[in-house]
Amino acid sequence: MSRPRERILSTSMLLFHRQGYNRTGINQIIEDAKVSKASFYQHFKSKDDLCIEFLNKRYDYWVSELEKFISEEKNLEEKILKSFDFLIYMNEKEDFRGCSFLNLLSEIPADQVEIHNVLRYHKNKLREFFNEEIEDEHTASHIYLLFESSILTSQLYRSNELIETSKTAIKNILNSSH
Known part of the structure; x- marks a missing residue:
């Protein structure tokens, strides 16, 4: 499995492109990327x-x-x-x-x-x-x-x-x- 940062990025690439920015929440990104909330905020403010x-x-x-x-x-x-x-x-x-x-x-x-x-x-x-x-x-x-x-x-x-x-x-x- 790839590193958390790469998983967050690849998940957001897919979701932002498919769903748009406003319809994609941080919680969905965290869940789909299989990272913790703390891990998300460690990589992105x-x-x-x-x-x-x-x-x-x-x-x-x-x-x-x-x-x-x-x-x-x-x-x-x-x-x-x-x-x-x-x-x-x-x-x-x-x-x-x-x-x-x-x-x-x-x-x-x-x-x-x-x-x-x-x-x-x-x-x-x-x-x-x-x-x-x-x-x-x-x-x-x-x-x-x-x-x-x-x-x-x-x-x-x-x-x-x-x-x-x-x-x-x-x-x-x-x-x-x-």
């Missing part, structure tokens, strides 16, 4: 601290999966389109659960500044990905917004249709910016 760790781990996982998914692509258009195919892949893998960060954003009050800072930091890293790949700042922003909205709309409609529509729009955007 609060549920918010655990949430921050969850966000960091989820980001690392998601980015490494994205990088593996697009690593074969050489040119810009193929790489960008493949990143949208990654969204389709993740929807199928995770049953249209959507973005853990945006899901959490809808649950966390604005006064939980530390969590909001982590959410913004990771979303900015995603924006930087598009900015590094695409020279034109407006084009990069446009594609980033299509990417984020594709995540949301595919979750809402439980369909990849609008991701495919976004890919067509991206081809037009990239062709017109050359």
Whole structure:
């Protein structure tokens, strides 16, 4: 059996992603992770601290999966389109659960500044990905917004249709910016 900290983290990764932050209580995490309350608080001062760790781990996982998914692509258009195919892949893998960060954003009050800072930091890293790949700042922003909205709309409609529509729009955007 893994160490208590790892069990708490892996349990929270599953529960926060599946149930959301507010619907997941510390007692459920403690019970499912098979740790004592004292052990939980030895590793995490609060549920918010655990949430921050969850966000960091989820980001690392998601980015490494994205990088593996697009690593074969050489040119810009193929790489960008493949990143949208990654969204389709993740929807199928995770049953249209959507973005853990945006899901959490809808649950966390604005006064939980530390969590909001982590959410913004990771979303900015995603924006930087598009900015590094695409020279034109407006084009990069446009594609980033299509990417984020594709995540949301595919979750809402439980369909990849609008991701495919976004890919067509991206081809037009990239062709017109050359």
